[in-house]
Amino acid sequence: MTATKAPTEPPQQRVVRRPGDRVFAGSAKGSGIFILLVLAGVAAFLVSEAIPALTAPPEDIPGGEGLAGYIAPLVLGTLLGAVLALVVATPLAVGIALFVTYYAPRRIAAALGYVIDLLAAIPSVVYGFWGLAVLAPALVPFHVWAADHLGWIPLFAGPASTSGRTMLTVGLVLAVMILPIISAIAREVFSQAPALHREAALALGATRWEMIKMAVLPYGKSGVIAGAMLGLGRALGETMAVAIVLSGGAGATLNLISSSNPSTIASNIALRFPEATGLGINTLIASGLVLFVITLAVNMLARWIVDRRADFSGAN
Amino acid sequence: MSTSTQSAPQVAPESQGPVPRRRHLPRYAPLGLYAAGIAVGALLSLLTGFSIALTVVYGAVLGTLAVYIGSRAVEGRRKATDRLVTALVTTAFGIAMIPLVSLVWTVLDKGLARFDGAFFSNSMFRVVGEGGGAYHAILGTVIITALTAVISVPIGLLTAIYLVEYGSGRLKRAITFFVDVMTGIPSIVAGLFAFALFTLLFGNDVRMGLMGAAALSVLMIPVVVRSCEEVLKLVPNELREASYALGVPKWRTIVKVVLPTAVAGLGTGITLAVARVVGETAPLLITVGLITGTNLDPFDGRMATLPVFAYYQLTQPGTATQAFLDRAWTAALVLIILVMALNVVARLISRFFAPKTGR
Numbered sequence: 001m002t003a004t005k006a007p008t009e010p011p012q013q014r015v016v017r018r019p020g021d022r023v024f025a026g027s028a029k030g031s032g033i034f035i036l037l038v039l040a041g042v043a044a045f046l047v048s049e050a051i052p053a054l055t056a057p058p059e060d061i062p063g064g065e066g067l068a069g070y071i072a073p074l075v076l077g078t079l080l081g082a083v084l085a086l087v088v089a090t091p092l093a094v095g096i097a098l099f100v101t102y103y104a105p106r107r108i109a110a111a112l113g114y115v116i117d118l119l120a121a122i123p124s125v126v127y128g129f130w131g132l133a134v135l136a137p138a139l140v141p142f143h144v145w146a147a148d149h150l151g152w153i154p155l156f157a158g159p160a161s162t163s164g165r166t167m168l169t170v171g172l173v174l175a176v177m178i179l180p181i182i183s184a185i186a187r188e189v190f191s192q193a194p195a196l197h198r199e200a201a202l203a204l205g206a207t208r209w210e211m212i213k214m215a216v217l218p219y220g221k222s223g224v225i226a227g228a229m230l231g232l233g234r235a236l237g238e239t240m241a242v243a244i245v246l247s248g249g250a251g252a253t254l255n256l257i258s259s260s261n262p263s264t265i266a267s268n269i270a271l272r273f274p275e276a277t278g279l280g281i282n283t284l285i286a287s288g289l290v291l292f293v294i295t296l297a298v299n300m301l302a303r304w305i306v307d308r309r310a311d312f313s314g315a316n
Numbered sequence: 317m318s319t320s321t322q323s324a325p326q327v328a329p330e331s332q333g334p335v336p337r338r339r340h341l342p343r344y345a346p347l348g349l350y351a352a353g354i355a356v357g358a359l360l361s362l363l364t365g366f367s368i369a370l371t372v373v374y375g376a377v378l379g380t381l382a383v384y385i386g387s388r389a390v391e392g393r394r395k396a397t398d399r400l401v402t403a404l405v406t407t408a409f410g411i412a413m414i415p416l417v418s419l420v421w422t423v424l425d426k427g428l429a430r431f432d433g434a435f436f437s438n439s440m441f442r443v444v445g446e447g448g449g450a451y452h453a454i455l456g457t458v459i460i461t462a463l464t465a466v467i468s469v470p471i472g473l474l475t476a477i478y479l480v481e482y483g484s485g486r487l488k489r490a491i492t493f494f495v496d497v498m499t500g501i502p503s504i505v506a507g508l509f510a511f512a513l514f515t516l517l518f519g520n521d522v523r524m525g526l527m528g529a530a531a532l533s534v535l536m537i538p539v540v541v542r543s544c545e546e547v548l549k550l551v552p553n554e555l556r557e558a559s560y561a562l563g564v565p566k567w568r569t570i571v572k573v574v575l576p577t578a579v580a581g582l583g584t585g586i587t588l589a590v591a592r593v594v595g596e597t598a599p600l601l602i603t604v605g606l607i608t609g610t611n612l613d614p615f616d617g618r619m620a621t622l623p624v625f626a627y628y629q630l631t632q633p634g635t636a637t638q639a640f641l642d643r644a645w646t647a648a649l650v651l652i653i654l655v656m657a658l659n660v661v662a663r664l665i666s667r668f669f670a671p672k673t674g675r
Binding site: 018020021023024025027028029030031032033034035036038039041042045046048049091092094095096098099100103104112115116118119121122123124125126127128129130132133134135138141142176179183207208209210212230233234236237238239240243244266269270273274284285288291292295296298299300302303307 | 367369394395397398400401402404405406407408409411412413415416418419422423426470471472474475477478479481482483487490491493494495496497498499500501502503504505506508509511512513515516534537538541565566567568570571591592594595596597598601602605623626627630631644645648651652655656659
């Protein structure tokens, strides 16, 4: 489409360039550049506001253990919750995507996909409400059971929380939140699997699962990985749901089910920022900068995987 | 399709003919087996003290197992694996439905208590116990969201036009890539950005609605760009070429031909982008804050917004706890209704403004 357009225009167009054209092209290009400036600005302003915390003596930082000592447990908590969410959500999302693309009756498949997309539309603060009021109490028996029977795994060392406001609950809430993101992308790539490959597999007598295993999954693998990375990025930066559900604040621990959890970067900012002053604000912005860098790296990696896949997908 | 894959031993002596008859489960047998598994699961959880969660877990596991074993006994390994995956995949979908249903039910159940006229007509000014409402917060959300849209839509739309109609080479690739990256910026970081920007511009302790709008714009612009770009790409090139052939300048072609053709998709995309930011809490929490009175001036002082209102009502209840919780849940309900309404509007736009031409 675009290939036919590009070569025909430039030579002649430049001769009769009207002022309206120039203004329009300029403003379009300008807003594109503006977006790049905004992104650069985000990084620049965060760095400039974080510098006081970077240069301050360690004992002035809240907690008294220096900036690294303040941020490290938060990074651990952020990664722990996000990875847990990813581990739970990815298989489910792949299953949902397969169900919607290849198993559900054709007539209602689109509607089912739309229902899953609704999960993505619900505001994160409402997920927090739900996690606190429904999921956390519902998971308390599981916390007790896990502490009794799985206590030998460091993740379930216990003692079990009685409120259910733990990293485990947070991970599950986050899993629900990133489920629609991963499954939307997985659905997209699964539905694009070449029809010839699929029909060839079926024609050779493959069952539906064998067809999916041979023709769909290999094709959609990188798409699923990219979707999972995007979901990870979302889970890392999720704020309100974590801030409401988690009773965090205690130091670094891998224990998922006890009532002392490391907080996450984003929720820590949301909880402490409204009351923070002076160097406290700079410290929080510095932790925000760390979060920004982590999510940026994850997202760039995801986009790179998606783009790399796009080069191959023209096969059929 | 050899007989060796069949596990039922009594079939073997009969398979003299060239093509052995394969045994199939009746059409509704897998469904029945699954239901039987769930029933056993419910019974099992009933024995150990009934709970819905346990029923679901036992039922899903036993139902899947029942389908697999039943099919394995009758139809053989390959078919059984196929049925196992079908059961697993369907179970995955069912599990995903649980939070959605549970969430909507909970919010409806708890939110309807205060879903009354006072909630929409009163603010929280001088309210410490029961009564009060979210009048100020709803107006604040509308104002800040409108301001966000005013900032984001022109920039996002123009960028999309640049990417589709003008862009080429390295700048286009850079913008595409970084817009994608920008969609992944955590909302709290966008809030910190707006805070840092306005602190540098206006000094410390500045709070105004515009800050929130700036933060939300960082989140909304990439969404607008992406959806508008996809839509503009769908406009057939023949339309543009026909316009050029008549001597119409490029900018008029875009304004009079390309944009009207794509107007349905653009409306849908922009509405969905608004729906995405209307429920954002974190950036508003750290930029706009919350007040109890009504402030309708987004250029001066703190404003109340619905998500932040809901958050504080839930987490910092006063002495009359239940009144605060009721208001929080009602605010959450209003928020969900708002987002769902925007989603429905987006669907309607794409249905009623779709171009009449066949593609």
